[in-house]
Amino acid sequence: MSFQAMAWAVDVKLPTREKFVLLMLANRTNHDTGRCDPSHKRIAEDCGMSVSSVKRAIETLEQKGYLVTENRAANGVKLPNSYRLLMNQGVGSQGTYPVQPEPTMGQPEPTVGSQGTEGVGSHRPINQESFNQEFNLEDNLKNLPAAASAAGAVVIPFEAPRVDIPADMPGPKDQTCKTFKAWANYAMAYRKRYSAWPVWNAKVGGQISQLIDRLGAEVAHSVAAYYVTINDARLINDCHSLNNLLAKCEAYHTQWQTGRQMNSATARQLEQTQANINAAQEAAQRIRDKGGKRNAFL
Structure with missing residues (x-):
């Protein structure tokens, strides 16, 4: 400097x-x-x-x-x-x-x-992994905050119509269920990143319900999908567990809203x-x- x-x-x-x-x-x-x-x-x-x-x-x-x-x-x-x-x-x-003077070709960047x-x-x-839309709902994404689309997260809009859900996805399939949207977005983003479905059980269902209660049903699903795109060594080491999401969900909501990831680096x-x-x-x-x-x- x-x-x-x-x-x-x-x-x-x-x-x-x-x-x-x-x-x-x-x-x-x-x-x-x-x-x-x-x-x-x-x-x-x-x-x-x-x-x-x-x-x-x-x-x-x-x-x-x-x-x-x-x-x-x-x-x-x-x-x-x-x-x-x-x-x-x-x-x-x-x-x-x-x-x-011009640098020598092939000289590595510090x-x-x-x-x-x-x-x-x-x-x-770490280069952020690119996440493509899993569902054909591009028209419905227009009204979402720009940060969510920029992050490349899989987002099922709050007012989304009924969509086809993969038969092998664990968890609730009924789109009228309170936890459906948040879980589906988290699960689809998780599968994109790790090529595997996250585990669904009673504890996970309770965590998703708490996430919705704390952030609101209108945005919880977007934050859940965005969370999986964050490149942080601690989160990656834990495979973006819901424990970490729930522990700091308000902070992740701010990151999603501003479109800027914050990690230790x-x-x-x-x-x-x-x-x-x-x-x-x-x-x-x-x-x-x-x-x-x-x-x-x-």
């Missing part, structure tokens, strides 16, 4: 999306070389945004004169763009970083705990990012203080 770049980015006045992307680019800027070439996917992971949102933010930042994007390729293979932060606005302006040029807090989360990254921002703010204040003292003698 470049504290100089972070101090500059902290003081830049921008809308939230562009501001956060600029901060993450500064966080990915090497302090010594000024190299900044994270992929769009990496920036999106840092910001908790979609890749398309990151691309639009970068285009806006370039149009406003905060950075220059340089397309890169080697041996006909497209590489992640390189970015030059134009630090000629705001506190701590020291011009731009120099253009860095991963968790690496000391490469990606900067403090680098991480590569994400929490650590957010904590580190906030620490970096705090340090950058302190650096910016020191720069301002030094500038004020210097002007006092002029």
